[in-house]
Amino acid sequence: MPVRSGSLPLPAFFEMAVPGEWRAIDFISDLHLCEAMPRTTAAWAAHLRHTPADCVVMLGDLFELWVGDELIDRPFEAACVATMAEAASHRELAFMVGNRDFLAGPRLWREAGLRALPDPTLLDAWGQRVLLSHGDALCLDDKPYQAFRAEVRSESWREGFLARPLAERLRIAADIRQASRTRREFDGDSAADVDTAEAVKWMHGMGARELVHGHTHRPGSQSMAPGYKRHVLSDWDLDQGQRAEVLRLTRDGFERVAPAGPAQP
Amino acid sequence: MTKTVQMDTSAGTLRIELDDVAAPVSTANFLAYVKAGHYDGTVFHRVIKGFMLQGGGFEPGMKQKGTLAPIRNEASNGLKNKHYTLAMARTSDPHSATAQFFINTTDNGFLDFKSESAQGWGYAVFGKVVAGMDVVDTIEKVRTGRKGFHDDVPVDDVLITRVVEIG
Numbered sequence: 001m002p003v004r005s006g007s008l009p010l011p012a013f014f015e016m017a018v019p020g021e022w023r024a025i026d027f028i029s030d031l032h033l034c035e036a037m038p039r040t041t042a043a044w045a046a047h048l049r050h051t052p053a054d055c056v057v058m059l060g061d062l063f064e065l066w067v068g069d070e071l072i073d074r075p076f077e078a079a080c081v082a083t084m085a086e087a088a089s090h091r092e093l094a095f096m097v098g099n100r101d102f103l104a105g106p107r108l109w110r111e112a113g114l115r116a117l118p119d120p121t122l123l124d125a126w127g128q129r130v131l132l133s134h135g136d137a138l139c140l141d142d143k144p145y146q147a148f149r150a151e152v153r154s155e156s157w158r159e160g161f162l163a164r165p166l167a168e169r170l171r172i173a174a175d176i177r178q179a180s181r182t183r184r185e186f187d188g189d190s191a192a193d194v195d196t197a198e199a200v201k202w203m204h205g206m207g208a209r210e211l212v213h214g215h216t217h218r219p220g221s222q223s224m225a226p227g228y229k230r231h232v233l234s235d236w237d238l239d240q241g242q243r244a245e246v247l248r249l250t251r252d253g254f255e256r257v258a259p260a261g262p263a264q265p
Numbered sequence: 266m267t268k269t270v271q272m273d274t275s276a277g278t279l280r281i282e283l284d285d286v287a288a289p290v291s292t293a294n295f296l297a298y299v300k301a302g303h304y305d306g307t308v309f310h311r312v313i314k315g316f317m318l319q320g321g322g323f324e325p326g327m328k329q330k331g332t333l334a335p336i337r338n339e340a341s342n343g344l345k346n347k348h349y350t351l352a353m354a355r356t357s358d359p360h361s362a363t364a365q366f367f368i369n370t371t372d373n374g375f376l377d378f379k380s381e382s383a384q385g386w387g388y389a390v391f392g393k394v395v396a397g398m399d400v401v402d403t404i405e406k407v408r409t410g411r412k413g414f415h416d417d418v419p420v421d422d423v424l425i426t427r428v429v430e431i432g
Contacts, residue, residue: 041414046414049329050356050361079413079414258357260358261356261357264354264355264356265317265367265388
């Protein structure tokens with residue numbers, strides 16, 4: 001592992017304390033919901049309705065693309081928001097943005113009934129301290145992506161982009177997805193992974209022993225250093241693929257489960 | 266011993282006998298929802314011709330209602346998913362039924378208990394429609410479509426206006 005000169009400061013983090021009576025918390029990410037993913041979207045909606053968990057934490061890239069909260073006025077996004085608002089009356093929903101939906105904002109939180117989580121967030125659940133992140137900020141080896149990320153996450157870029165008409169923003173987004181260079185910039189290198197040293201530094205600095213992240217689409221749980229572990233979330237694709245998985249945290253620790261289905265015969 | 270309930274719907278009235286001997290848990294559970302008025306104002310939200318009518322969980326507009334705790338699956342009680350029988354809907358977890366039920370509109374043998382496994386548990390029958398079969402037939406034929414992320418939702422709401430125990 002290359003040694004970096006000059007250590008990055010630890011990012012500011014937010015702490016989410018779990019009420020003692022909660023029994024389970026679900027983590028999902030990288031669903032990339034859009035109109036072209038009807039089965040994936042239906043499975044997500046069913047899970048929000050039927051999971052036995054007290055809270056569902058969505059750790060980024062819930063949406064394939066979010067170019068501003070005015071998207072809520074379109075039928076597909078409106079249906080997603082209604083689904084979340086409905087589920088939020090039965091359980092808590094928490095939302096962290098990813099690299100695809102980082103322009104999600106207060107109107108979405110309000111109308112969908114979401115608790116917005118900054119990246120990173122430290123979860124304190126029954127004495128277990130777990131660091132939550134989408135994961136892209138930790139892929140340090142991907143220098144072009146980190147430069148792109150720093151630019152688009154700046155307040156000035158955000159304000160400038162959101163000031164453009166929605167139609168123009170959608171066109172820019174479509175262009176980005178068609179050009180492989182910009183697309184590669186937008187998503188980061190698909191081979192990139194979380195920097196182990198930086199991740200352990202974050203966990204150590206925040207008093208966490210475990211990290212939950214998505215972004216890489218390479219689900220699994222691995223040790224990062226003695227006493228430090230990470231749990232990588234699966235992406236979801238039930239339209240072209242057969243992937244959908246929920247990471248569940250209880251007092252007994254983490255387990256991976258299938259999404260909860262609707263009540264049926 | 267059986268219990269009888271009357272279910273008034275926007276398509277007409279059903280009389281349903283509940284078998285509290287073969288299915289005591291499902292019957293008591295259903296009657297608890299009846300007594301609480303839970304079903305009044307709900308809809309048949311999933312209707313599939315030649316299969317079943319499902320309801321008891323949503324208000325018009327696909328607004329889900331809160332429920333009591335899930336119950337044990339009694340599908341191994343010998344009752345079969347025959348035409349016009351009443352059974353509990355559930356998720357992929359065999360013991361997850363709460364308020365939603367369905368009425369079989371044909372003989373659905375594939376829904377019967379086979380073994381105590383996730384695939385084999387089947388769906389617990391606990392009653393049958395004894396009057397108003399024509400109402401079931403009418404509801405079965407309503408036009409359905411997609412609403413939000415739900416399929417097979419009646420285009421015009423089929424309301425359950427009131428359910429009461431009558432004996």
